């Protein structure tokens with residue numbers, strides 16, 4: 001299957017740069033992102049495409065690497081010098097499995113979508129990112145986030161500025177994506193609002209029930225979000241597409257090992273190539 005046959009290009013003309021239809025969809029995406037930090041393109045992938053992607057998930061599920069931890073909203077360590085009620089001391093269980101990028105070979109539809117040049121250009125324009133490259137990490141460029149009964153993803157902020165996710169299969173129940181836009185800024189952590197979200201007492205929590213085939217663009221660095229716990233025996237599959245600010249960048253070997261359970265030679269060869277000096 002080719003990407004252009006499974007992306008609903010009549011609704012989302014990703015390849016038709018410069019046309020009125022393209023401008024219209026771009027304007028909507030930009031408005032949604034500015035207002036909510038979130039934009040959902042419903043049924044971006046056709047039902048036939050979704051079927052194929054579910055098959056890829058089922059066929060590669062055994063390659064998923066399971067990981068669970070207790071996490072605060074910042075993925076940080078505990079700090080006993082802070083008061084017990086501080087959000088940095090609020091830890092919740094998190095558990096999932098990532099099916100790594102090398103599970104999706106050249107015959108993979110998920111990979112074909114990610115590598116389709118018009119799709120990359122569309123996502124770049126949608127996110128208005130100047131420096132924008134497909135991730136050179138063969139394990140992390142595309143992954144399927146797989147989770148089942150009891151698992152979810154507690155309230156957090158992302159390390160990266162944006163995520164591009166594709167809903168592939170929902171669990172039998174639960175798994176809603178909840179978010180609270182623009183809770184913090186680069187200058188202000190706004191802990192009092194963070195606590196309200198953690199307590200379920202915030203009045204700006206939006207709940208999204210994504211359907212298989214929906215593409216979500218999300219700016220998660222400033223908007224707090226979570227995936228509600230899952231129920232039932234059907235695994236939830238979400239495809240995650242990653243991009244970087246510089247070409248040829250890969251994950252740090254230690255972090256790659258934690259997330260995917262293995263490291264490849266390229267992680268050592270390209271180690272340390274970064275656009276900034278932040279800790280990974």
Ligand SMILES: O=C(O)CCC(=O)C(=O)O
Nearest residue numbers: 145153158165177227238
């Ligand atoms: O699985 C999802 O829908 C998003 C999970 C998430 O927030 C993350 O991986 O940072």
Ligand SMILES: [Fe+2]
Nearest residue numbers: 157158220225
């Ligand atoms: Fe996140």
